[in-house]
Amino acid sequence: MRERAGPASTAxxxxxxxxxxxxxxxxxxxxxxxxxxxxxxxxGHSVALLERGPFPGAKNVYGGVVYGRVLDELIPRWYDxxxxxxxxxxxxxxxxxxxxxxxxxxxxxxxxxxxxxxxxTYRAEFDEWLAGHAQxxxxxxxxxxxxxxxxxxxxxxxxxxxxxxxxxxxxATVVIACDGVNSFLxxxxxxxxxxxxxxxxLGVKETLALPRKTIxxxxxxxxxxxxxxEMLGCTQGIPGGGFLYTNAETLSVGLVLGLRGxxxxxxxxxxxxxELKRHPSIQPLVRGAELVEYSAHLIPEGGYDTMPRLVxxxxxxxxxxxxxxxxxxxxxxxxxxxxxxxxxxxxAAASALAAGDLAGLREYKRLLESSFVLAxxxxxxxxxxxxxxxxxxxxxxxxxxxxVEGMFTVENPRPKPGVRKLLRASAKRHGVTLRxxxxxxxxxxxxxx
Amino acid sequence: xxxxxxxxxxxxxxxxVLLRWTDARARIDPxxxxxxxDPRGAGPSEADRCALEHxxxxxxxxxxxxxxxxxxxxxxxxxxxxxxxxxADAVLRVAVAPWDPRVPDSGAATARALATAIRAELGxxxxxxxxxxxxxxxxxxxxxxxxxxxxxxxxxxLVRLSYADGELRALRRLDRGRRERLAIPLPAVCSxxxxxxxxxxxxxxxxxxxxxxxxxxxxxxxxxxxxxAHAARPxxxxxxxxxxxxxxxxxxxxxxxxGAHEEREPPRVVVTDDPAEAADELLDYLRxxxxx
Amino acid sequence: xxxxxxxxxxxxxxxQVDFRVAxxxxxxxxxxxxxxxxxxxCVHACPANLxxxxxxxxxxxxxxxxxxxxxxxxxxxxxxxxxxxxPDGGQGVVFRHG
Ligand SMILES: Cc1cc2nc3c(=O)[nH]c(=O)nc-3n(C[C@H](O)[C@H](O)[C@H](O)COP(=O)(O)OP(=O)(O)OC[C@H]3O[C@@H](n4cnc5c(N)ncnc54)[C@H](O)[C@@H]3O)c2cc1C
Ligand code: SF4
Ligand code: SF4
Numbered sequence: 001m002r003e004r005a006g007p008a009s010t011a012x013x014x015x016x017x018x019x020x021x022x023x024x025x026x027x028x029x030x031x032x033x034x035x036x037x038x039x040x041x042x043x044g045h046s047v048a049l050l051e052r053g054p055f056p057g058a059k060n061v062y063g064g065v066v067y068g069r070v071l072d073e074l075i076p077r078w079y080d081x082x083x084x085x086x087x088x089x090x091x092x093x094x095x096x097x098x099x100x101x102x103x104x105x106x107x108x109x110x111x112x113x114x115x116x117x118x119x120x121t122y123r124a125e126f127d128e129w130l131a132g133h134a135q136x137x138x139x140x141x142x143x144x145x146x147x148x149x150x151x152x153x154x155x156x157x158x159x160x161x162x163x164x165x166x167x168x169x170x171x172a173t174v175v176i177a178c179d180g181v182n183s184f185l186x187x188x189x190x191x192x193x194x195x196x197x198x199x200x201x202l203g204v205k206e207t208l209a210l211p212r213k214t215i216x217x218x219x220x221x222x223x224x225x226x227x228x229x230e231m232l233g234c235t236q237g238i239p240g241g242g243f244l245y246t247n248a249e250t251l252s253v254g255l256v257l258g259l260r261g262x263x264x265x266x267x268x269x270x271x272x273x274x275e276l277k278r279h280p281s282i283q284p285l286v287r288g289a290e291l292v293e294y295s296a297h298l299i300p301e302g303g304y305d306t307m308p309r310l311v312x313x314x315x316x317x318x319x320x321x322x323x324x325x326x327x328x329x330x331x332x333x334x335x336x337x338x339x340x341x342x343x344x345x346x347x348a349a350a351s352a353l354a355a356g357d358l359a360g361l362r363e364y365k366r367l368l369e370s371s372f373v374l375a376x377x378x379x380x381x382x383x384x385x386x387x388x389x390x391x392x393x394x395x396x397x398x399x400x401x402x403x404v405e406g407m408f409t410v411e412n413p414r415p416k417p418g419v420r421k422l423l424r425a426s427a428k429r430h431g432v433t434l435r436x437x438x439x440x441x442x443x444x445x446x447x448x449x
Numbered sequence: 450x451x452x453x454x455x456x457x458x459x460x461x462x463x464x465x466v467l468l469r470w471t472d473a474r475a476r477i478d479p480x481x482x483x484x485x486x487d488p489r490g491a492g493p494s495e496a497d498r499c500a501l502e503h504x505x506x507x508x509x510x511x512x513x514x515x516x517x518x519x520x521x522x523x524x525x526x527x528x529x530x531x532x533x534x535x536x537a538d539a540v541l542r543v544a545v546a547p548w549d550p551r552v553p554d555s556g557a558a559t560a561r562a563l564a565t566a567i568r569a570e571l572g573x574x575x576x577x578x579x580x581x582x583x584x585x586x587x588x589x590x591x592x593x594x595x596x597x598x599x600x601x602x603x604x605x606x607l608v609r610l611s612y613a614d615g616e617l618r619a620l621r622r623l624d625r626g627r628r629e630r631l632a633i634p635l636p637a638v639c640s641x642x643x644x645x646x647x648x649x650x651x652x653x654x655x656x657x658x659x660x661x662x663x664x665x666x667x668x669x670x671x672x673x674x675x676x677x678a679h680a681a682r683p684x685x686x687x688x689x690x691x692x693x694x695x696x697x698x699x700x701x702x703x704x705x706x707x708g709a710h711e712e713r714e715p716p717r718v719v720v721t722d723d724p725a726e727a728a729d730e731l732l733d734y735l736r737x738x739x740x741x
Numbered sequence: 742x743x744x745x746x747x748x749x750x751x752x753x754x755x756x757q758v759d760f761r762v763a764x765x766x767x768x769x770x771x772x773x774x775x776x777x778x779x780x781x782x783c784v785h786a787c788p789a790n791l792x793x794x795x796x797x798x799x800x801x802x803x804x805x806x807x808x809x810x811x812x813x814x815x816x817x818x819x820x821x822x823x824x825x826x827x828p829d830g831g832q833g834v835v836f837r838h839g
Contacts, residue, residue: 004767006826007814048657054761054831055489059809061839123839124489140660144831145653164829165653182811197815204788207838250838263782263816268790270754293838294754296788296808298815474759487837490759647764650829720750 003148003164005052011150011188017159017171022046023353025161025172026139027147027185029056031335032319032342033178034130035074039346041137045353048170049131049139050163052146057127060180061205061297064245064252065228066126067118067336070372074343075133079116083125085247086226087111088118090219093330094281096233096242097401101281112225120226120245120252126335147179150188150315157358158189158314174349174361176316178342181298183308183321191308191317197259199302199384201240201327204269205254206277208289212249218285219246230330232387233397234276238265239388242276243332244285253277253286256299256327258388269296299334301327301388304381310368311361318345324373328383340373382447391440395430402426462513462575465567466504466537467595468493469583470521470528482683488524492531495643496580502646504578505536507612514538516571520545520563526664533659534651541570543669560594562669567599570667574599576617577638581606592640601636608644751790755806762805763832767825768813772799774822782816783823808834 026037029051037049053059065088071078089112094103111117135141142163151160151169160171177185181200186192210218219227231242239258244251255273262269277286300306300323307323310316318324319338326333344367352360368374386392406422427434471494472486493501501517508515517532519525520543529540543566567574577599582589589605596603609620617633622642633639651659694705704710721727735741775781776798783792783800789808793801800822807828814825827833 002765002829004826006824008824009826052827052830054835057839058489058835059833061808061836122837124837127839128489140657142653142656142660145656146827146830163653165650165656168653170653200815202786202788202810202812252838259786259812259816263780263786266785268785269788270751270790291749291754291757293757293836295758295836295839296810296812298811490835490837 003146003162003168005146005148005164005184007182007184007187009149009184009188011152011158012162013154014151014159014169016153016157020160020171020173022048022140022170022172024048024174024176024349025050025147025170026176026178026346027161028178028180028319028321029053029131029134029141029143030060030127030178030180030319030338031130032321032338032345033176034127034134035339035342036176036178036316036318036346036349037134037139038074038130038137039343040350040353041134041139043347043350043354044138045350047134047139048172049134049141050145050147050161050170051131051141051143054144055124055128056131056141056143057122057124060123060127061203061295062123062335063203063205063243063254063332064120064247065118065332066121067333068116070336070340070343072115074339079114079119081129082119083121083129084224085120085122086221086224087116088120088228088245089225090221090227092227092229094229094231095397095400096231096276096279096281097397099280100401100405101279102400102404103281118228120228120247122247147185150175150185152189156313158312161185173353174314174316174358176318176342176345176349177321178317178319178338178345179321181300181320181323181325183317185315186308186317186321189312189315189317191310191312191315193308194306196300199300199306199323200259201256201299201301202259202262202269202296203254203256203299204273204296205252205294206273206291207247207293207295208251208253208286209249209292210251210289215246215249215251221246224248230332231276232330232392234279235393236265236267236272236275237394238262238267238272239390239393241332241387244282250292251286251289253282256301256332258301259298270294299327300325301384303328303384304374304377307377310365314358314361316345316349316361316364318342324377326376326380326383328380328387330387331380331383337373337377340371341368344368344371344373380447382443386440386443386447389440391432391436395432399426399430399432402429462508462511463572464504464508464511464513464515465571465574465577466497466501466515466517466532467563467577467579467591468497468501468517468519468528468532469580469587470519470525471583471585473584475585480683482681491524492528494580494584496582496584496641498580498648499643499646500578500580500641501532501535501537502648503610503641504576505649507576507578507610507617508538510612511575511615513575516541518543518563518567518571520559520566520669529664530659530662531651533662534656535649536651536655539571540664541566542664542666544666545669556588556591557594559591560598564595564598565670566667570665573636575636577636578610579638579640581640581642589640592638596638599636599638601638602634603638604631604633605640607631607639607641610639610641755789758806758808759835759837760806761832761835763828766804767809767828767833768802768804768807769824770800770802771819771822771824772801774819775800778819778822780818782818783813786812786816788812806834 023045024047026033026049040047090107092105146164147161149162226246229244234242238261240256242255244253318341324337348364472491475486504515516539517537518541607619619631621629694702696702
């Protein structure tokens, strides 16, 4: 039978190899994997970077913005060489309800010059660029190769992976699983807890072509500046959100939809996306654009409370494989967490290899805790629950729009109503008690504050 | 020319497989006609992959060497690494400088550059294999030009190719479902259709070895370009002449020319999942137009 | 039904994506299990629209234009109805933008 990687695949029991083929094997040439391989290769260890796509990035989809601060530590002056579409200088958070919307719009020209904040880029280009750095440092990239099963000794130590190629077993002292959201390797190692479907969302995206000048005009930007729009209330009551980003000559518009909610809704993802594109606030932005790619990918959105165990015997897990993605409403960040966790996994593995003691792999957890990776996730552990709650998804968008509409609708000669009165009325209309509102506000403050 | 011996006389028969590096999903700008190709999506065509598999098998059976050669820019290195991983004994890239995708390449020039490079770097080949024609505007003439350059036999568009007991046999499709069986004298240039065979999957050890192998490059020597493009222009259809309208009033003539105020049905796109409904729509349309 | 201006058909939508189709399917659906499934969650959730309900209550599945996302095996209510795996290395979907 052909070797395959899937939910039913299991680890293979093997003998402890006498001389491993490599010091380390990194599975997956996404941001996490390439960062890990880069750090290991820099430290002088031999490392194989396995990727199932024909080139790094071929299988990967995201919304569109890489927040680059973590790259400062990985690749000095990355902004001079990274393949960038536009530098984000304007960020909007939009709440939609029916045909209405309320937007918070922030612009900072500081973000448009070095050291920058975030950039839109295509994954096919970004991932290949980063893997190129790992290769230049000495890592061996092996494309078109699926890691199908972990190789494990009787005593439980992970000593390598089996691939789908003939004669395909590969051994190493350390294996780092950066195989993304489905991570069959972390599952084979028994590190993943619980019900994945409940904490996973489906992202669907359209890449739409428009002339560069049209994008500049519609989004109020010039030169290589770009816009990042995050949306709530555009998913027909399915827990999730939406996004719209500007690339040089395309837009990326998409939705993030909770799997359970989507399955129960009986709606198709591309239909819900079509509806978003017809919303009066979005339609003028995307009008007349030509579809150049339709894509889909899963996102682990559960955050801190749903992460797998990060360290196994001879195995580390990083990036989406470890659910290190922050996909809570106004945030959609994963590449930066993948880069950070991959980098620390690479460093922990490198020092454990240098010391000749695999117990040193535990250092990985400590490095993560003392950095933004786990600090942010711990701080925001309640965010997914709050943002994806029924109230936030179905009631607050309408409530907010009612409130603002009430404030700005001019009804002379009637005097303007007070905000408190408006709030009470619209909360009532949307079935939210003031007590719930206060509680959510408090949770929000504690979480985000 | 005396036919060079295949196995008997030659200790080390050389099988050369030519792979053309193309992007099968290149985008063509409808206005400028410019071709936008993406090296990430480029590689050998299915026919070329098939040729490589034939080459590997024949070289193995004849106890010879199989060398994969491409005339392509540096991005094509991956294609040669894959060929090495699949079992090619050696590879060679014939560099073209500078690579300009707008310049139409000619089979004759390609063949000359390849033949020169093969002779200089690898020696006289016993057999040269390629796909029947390249996926990008290919005419299938390159292998024929190559046979002329190398001064040997040619058999093009083969669907089956086998080697046994020092003899190369092939099958070619003819019109009306007929088949032609060929015994091919050597040396020869053969091109194959993408049929019957699939390129093997490279093993992990040979893939790893190929990832770090050095890829030899020689400069392509294209002396005279037989075809030169002076300028690439978008297609401009010739204007259609219409008789002048007969109306005396200039305003009416203008209206007639522009077609304003004329009753016209807007074009309609029909989408339905139901075949019966679709058939009804079509019939209605044809009836409405008076075809039925 | 007339198509709205600006909409494109699902086939055109999928035609924009590059799929290197493997000889063998990487996902196989056991339509016998599907016949007793009441939710048919896969039919709506699969972003590539590859699950087609048949008149007999089963499912017709095509593997060629699959994004390899994993949605179907996660939402499937039929236990082992779907045998899911990644296609062989280098085969399957190739995103140019992502
Ligand atoms: C719709 C959407 C929008 C998003 N928007 C943003 C955003 O705007 N900004 C942001 O920062 N993040 C965003 N994210 C999240 C971000 O994409 C991920 O968090 C990030 O890609 C995780 O990186 P990774 O390296 O862990 O995993 P991945 O990028 O998924 O990489 C995993 C790699 O492993 C390979 N692989 C998997 N299994 C195997 C195997 N068995 N053998 C060999 N190779 C294997 C895959 O081919 C892939 O290349 C978004 C995600 C989605 C889906
Ligand atoms: S993996 Fe995704 S695209 Fe493929 S069949 Fe399943 S749901 Fe559809
Ligand atoms: S959800 Fe699972 S069992 Fe139900 S129809 Fe779909 S594949 Fe079959």
